[in-house]
Amino acid sequence: MKKLQLFLLVLAIGFGSAVKAAELPVDPTSAFKYEVEKLLEDLPIELEEEEKEVNLTITFNKNNEIVVLSVECDDPYVKSVIKKRLNYKKVKTQLDKSIKEYKLPIRLKA
Structure with missing residues (x-):
């Protein structure tokens, strides 16, 4: 019985670490672009x-x-609408604090 418990414990730890290794890190800039x-x-x-x-x-x-x-x-008009829509909106993504300004190209489609 103890061998079975030990085997299940090792199996659970191995599976958990394999799942953790398979997770891809989220790129913060792409997450931020999606929020914008x-x-x-x-x-x-x-x-x-x-x-x-x-x-x-x-x-x-x-x-x-x-x-x-x-x-x-x-x-x-486009300037004012974009400013009103984005100014002081809270974002979830944490970006690099050392970068003071970000430049974003936006393409608006009709």
Whole structure:
């Protein structure tokens, strides 16, 4: 009986470590990009072109909230909508604290 218990214990430890080794680490930048994408879904913007490129420069405050520093775009309405949608939104992803500013290219599609 003791041998069976020992075998099951070794099997459980081996299986647990194998499952842990098989987990892939989550890339924080891709997780953050996904969060921003979700925040920018269904923008109330009608584009004249089929696609518009917008460059964002953001940083984070101590509460891990996005602070929009600039939106590089020729349309002032698009700028204001993006700023309102992203500014001071809390994100779950923890990014590198040593990087003060992040530049994100955003592609808006009609």
